[in-house]
Amino acid sequence: MRPGDSERVRSLPLFASLDERSYAAITGPAFLQRFPANTQLLLEGDPVDFLYVLIDGQVELSGTWNDKDTVLTILRPVSTFILAAVVLDAVALMGARVLDRSNILMIPGEAIRARMAEDAAFAVAVSKELSGCYRGLVRTIKNQKLRSGVERLANYLLQLHARAGGADLFSLPHEKRILASLLGMAPENLSRAFQALKPYGVEVNGSDVHLRLVADLRRLAKPDPLIEKPFDNSHEARAEYQAEMSAAWRSA
Known part of the structure; x- marks a missing residue:
């Protein structure tokens, strides 16, 4: 090496x-x-x-x-x-x-x-x-059992938003076929979930995502520290x- x-x-x-x-x-x-x-x-x-x-x-x-x-x-x-x-x-x-x-x-x-x-x-x-x-x-x-597909997608986008340092504009890290699989839904259901999030300020253009109403999206998603992965430097977070x-x- x-x-x-x-x-x-x-x-x-x-x-x-x-x-x-x-x-x-x-x-x-x-x-x-x-x-x-x-x-x-x-x-x-x-x-x-x-x-x-x-x-x-x-x-x-x-x-x-x-x-x-x-x-x-x-x-x-x-x-x-x-x-x-x-x-x-x-x-x-x-x-x-x-x-x-x-x-x-x-x-x-x-x-x-x-x-x-x-x-x-x-x-x-x-x-x-x-x-x-x-x-x-x-x-x-x-995450899979307690949330709908729309709620899983909303929380996933909020995680990407946090990883991007709070930027409202960021890119999806995977093609949508893979993202659907990661979120436990069919590709057509992922498309419908993105449509359902439009009233909450989610705009998608290819792989680019723009969150215009982050507070509204957060109220829908109801992120939970007992479900979402931590972002600190603890051993748990790194693992x-x-x-x-x-x-x-x-x-x-």
């Missing part, structure tokens, strides 16, 4: 508390690989031999059933994924596909499990990471924020 890449990996909450000996033991047998766009890294049911660390590019995590498929999340750097499967030495519950040309550090699962058994600090770091992921899953389930919608999906 380039020195700058190593520093970025080292700064992840999962590795930040490790001493140099433990970090070297984990990353020593790892290797960095470049994947072209549209490479399938994992299929559901595949054995998981590595913990993946996305350094550059984008990775889509997805699920399928009965000829249906859905996008669970889109990962951006720097993110780990498939941690729970590595810890349990279990098969993958979701597929992973490279969207853009990506650099991915692949750490053998045996090295992760061996270090957990030998290094209590690393075992605690893994526990904290998975705990943050579990809390992300709870937030996602509450939950690494995946686009929920850190839970990157651990499974």
Whole structure:
């Protein structure tokens, strides 16, 4: 790895508390690989031999059933994924596909499990990471089950508004087909949800969104700190924020 890449990996909450000996033991047998766009890294049911660390590019995590498929999340750097499967030495519950040309550090699962058994600090770091992921899953389930599609979209737009530093004009990070899947709705329902938000000042032009009546949108959305991901610098916030919608999906 380039020195700058190593520093970025080292700064992840999962590795930040490790001493140099433990970090070297984990990353020593790892290797960095470049994947072209549209490479399938994992299929559901595949054995998981590595913990993946996305350094550059984008990775889509997805699920399928009965000829249906859905996008669970889109990962951006720097993110780990498939941690729970590595810890349990279990098969993958979701597929992973490279969207853009990506650099991915692949750490053998045996090295992760061996270090957990030998290094209590690393075992605690893994526990904290998975705990943050579990809390992300709870937030996602509450969002899906307690809110309508229009309310989910309204809260998602308010999150983008916050990430943009409060700017009223910003761009959607995904094409609308993927966004619909992330929000748990069909593409045609997403279009109807955008139409339903027009009276609340939501204007959409392609991927550009303009929020003209933020206060009205917030009254409709009723954002809840027990559902929305935090934006502070706590361990919980860092753990939950690494995946686009929920850190839970990157651990499974």
